[in-house]
Amino acid sequence: MELLPLRTDFDLCWRGYDRDQVQHYVRGAEDELRMLAADRDAALAHAESLARELEAARTENAELRARVDRICRAPIAPDALTERLERRVELAHSEAAEITARARAAAEQHWADAKQAADRLRHRAERLVADLDRRRADMETEHRELMNRAHDQVDELTRQAERRRRELDEQAAGVRSQIEADFEQAMALRRGEAMRALAEQQRSAQARADRIVREATERARHLVAEAEQRVEVLRRHREHLAGELRAAQALLADAEPLLRPLPEEAPAPVLVELIHPDQRPRETVHRTTAVPREPRSFATGMAG
Structure with missing residues (x-):
């Protein structure tokens, strides 16, 4: 029967075997070793006790043998003993011999048993x-072996972790490069879109500015045309007024002899002289000439 069943099915963890499980196993093995050591000490103590008992039996056997020898060696005179005493002596000798034989047999048997027990205990121990x-x-x-395997597994796990870390670093670098490339592409697209939008805004602003300039130029041209038309109307009106003024002056020149007093109308010149010289032609003009219609239309055009 196995006294110390050894279990090697330790659970693996990240850094080797489970430390608590290994310590529990070692503590159990140490407890079993202590129990076996205690059994060995008890067996040795029992063997020593049996040896002491055997030695005591030997001592007792030696004492009984010496006593019998003393009894046997003590001489007794036959004449001094009666027949009954002789019989008692014979019985005592026979009883002593029997006791000696039994003691010798018991001692030998006890010695043999003790020796066998001691041998068994010694062999067992x-x-x-x-x-x-x-x-x-x-x-x-x-x-x-467990420690070597644990170290090997730890080294292997460390190498695997290092390889995995390098793979993850490479993957992260690839992902970072892809993200940077995507970001640059997206930024390029956005810059292109922004430039196109800016160009479109510039074209729209330029078109709007061109339209405003064109409209302003057209309006200015229209205003200039209207102004030139009005200037032409004013010029024609001025020429018309100048013609009427010349006609009025000619009419006044023609009418001046008619306005002179006759000889028989002596007081008349005095009355005529009372009128302001500048007012007579004007009154004459107003009486003889109607106001032209073009200045009214010109005034209306100017108001407009």
């Missing part, structure tokens, strides 16, 4: 010690 030594060596070997 030797087997236990050998088994403990073997299991200790097995546990040390297994512990070294």
Whole structure:
């Protein structure tokens, strides 16, 4: 029967075996080793006790043998003993011999039993010690193997983690490069759209400015045309007025002899002289000439 069943099915974790599980296993193995050591010490103590009992039996046997020898060696005179005493002595000798034989047999049997028990205990203790030594060596070997495997697994996990980290770094660099390229492309598209929008706004503003300039030029041309037309109307009106003024002056020149007083009308010149010289032609003009219609239309045009 296995005294120390060794379990090696430790659960793996990130940095080797589960430390709590290994410590629990080691504590259990140490407890079993302490129990076996206690059993060995108890067996050795029992063997020593049996050895002491055997030594006591030997001592008692030696004392009984010496006592019988003393009894046997003590001489008794036959003449001094009666037949009854002789019989008692014979019975005592026979009883002593029987006791000696039984004691010798019991001692030998006890010695044999004690020797067998001691041999069994010694053999068992030797087997236990050998088994403990073997299991200790097995546990040390297994512990070294477990530690080596744990170190190997830790190294492998470290290498895998390092490879994974490099892969993730490369993936992150690729993703970062792709994001930067997408960002640059998006920014280029946005710049293109912004430039196109700006060009469209510039074209629209230029078209609007051209339209405003064209409309302003057209309006200015129209205003200039209207002004030139009005100037032409005023020029014609001025010429018309100048013609009428010349006609009026000619009429006044023609009418001046008619306005002179006759010889028989002496007081008349005095009355005529009372009128202001500048007012006579004007009154004459107003009486003889109607107001032209063009100045009214010109005034209306000017008001407009």
